[in-house]
Amino acid sequence: MGGRGRRALIAPVVAVILAAGVACDSQSGIPTEDAPADPVSASTSAAEATTTAPQPPGPVPQVVVGEVPGNPAAVDAVRAWATDLVTRPDTVPARCWTLPPAQAADQYADTAAILGALGQPGIDGQFAVSWTGGGTTVSVKRSEIASGYACPHVHPAGTVDFYTPVDAEYAVTRFLSRESGAPVNRADTETAYPLICPGFSPWDPSGTGNGGQPPLKSDPDVLAGTTAFAADAMTATPVRGDYLDVSVPVTDVSGVTETKRVTLSIGPDGYCLGEVT
CATH class of the missing domain: 3.10.450 (Nuclear Transport Factor 2; Chain: A,)
Structure with a gap:
């Protein structure tokens, strides 16, 4: 076959291959330009990159403790303990080492009853200062008051022999x-x-x-x-x-x-x- 005949046969084949290539490109999704940015991802990244200013700590709750005439130190000492009981109860056991651990955990369990008693006027007795209200008494010894952080005994009101x-x-x-x-x-x-x-x-x-x-x-x-x-x-x-x-x-x-x-x-x-x- 002459040169002209061979060229005539090759031309259709090349055309078919080129056409197939175009068809494959259109079906495979090969991009011809950059894809648009994902607005959700962009906003998430921006949010993650933003540094949030730390929030200042909230105010410490002021625990109300009834006055004890002539003994303000007792009020301050038991308030220090009661504030921890309300805001940081996990720190109380380590600080109240003067009481048997299991006993302290049991006596300090009813925070509401304790706060109710402490809100009443205190009585300065011979050996301890006590607050009573709602059937509960909170008593602190003088050695506890002197320490500035009074870990009390909490017991039912009217109990005389509360030491065990x-x-x-x-x-x-x-x-x-x-x-x-x-x-x-x-x-x-x-x-x-x-x-x-x-x-x-x-x-x-x-x-x-x-x-x-x-x-x-x-x-x-x-x-x-x-x-x-x-x-x-x-x-x-x-x-x-x-x-x-x-x-x-x-x-x-x-x-x-x-x-x-x-x-x-x-x-x-x-x-x-x-x-x-």
């Missing part, structure tokens, strides 16, 4: 923790938070009628040299009246473990230690 064996055992725990060099809190000292009975009344757990000063007041170092004690093995036994015995295994510097009997009574700051045998 748990309080007595915790007093022994705190005392032995001090003696072993690991106080429950570094602020827990005898000067700031007395645990030894002051001897305001005759020490007479046996009821002989011949009571005197608490032996531990005369010899506060009777448990010096304590290195460890078994808090989980404590047992509390009522003696008579406000007196109560707590038995606890105590280990001294020589490694000897002996069960000690600690006799307690109720004093100005709750349960206090008076004798160790």
Whole structure:
């Protein structure tokens, strides 16, 4: 076949290929120019890039505490605690280390009842300041008031003996923790938070009628040299009246473990230690 014939055959083939190429381009969606920007994505990116100015903290709620004539320090100290109870309740357990942890959690559970009581006028008693309202009483000891942050006892109104064996055992725990060099809190000292009975009344757990000063007041170092004690093995036994015995295994510097009997009574700051045998 001559050259002219071959060219005649090739031309239609090229035309078909070119036509197919155009058809494929139109069906495959190959862009011939840039796609328009997605307005939603653009606005989202702009929002993410925008830096929002931090919001200032809201005002701290002012907890209403009834006045205590002649004792404004009590009002300030319990308000500091109550404000945390309302705004930062998770910080209260660590700050109220003077109370048994489980007891504090239980007594501080009803915030509304506590605030209702605190809103009433306070009464400055012999050993504590208290507020009562709605069937609830909030009582703070003088050592708590002096600290500036008063962790109170909360109990039903009219309750006279609101200290429990748990309080007595915790007093022994705190005392032995001090003696072993690991106080429950570094602020827990005898000067700031007395645990030894002051001897305001005759020490007479046996009821002989011949009571005197608490032996531990005369010899506060009777448990010096304590290195460890078994808090989980404590047992509390009522003696008579406000007196109560707590038995606890105590280990001294020589490694000897002996069960000690600690006799307690109720004093100005709750349960206090008076004798160790």
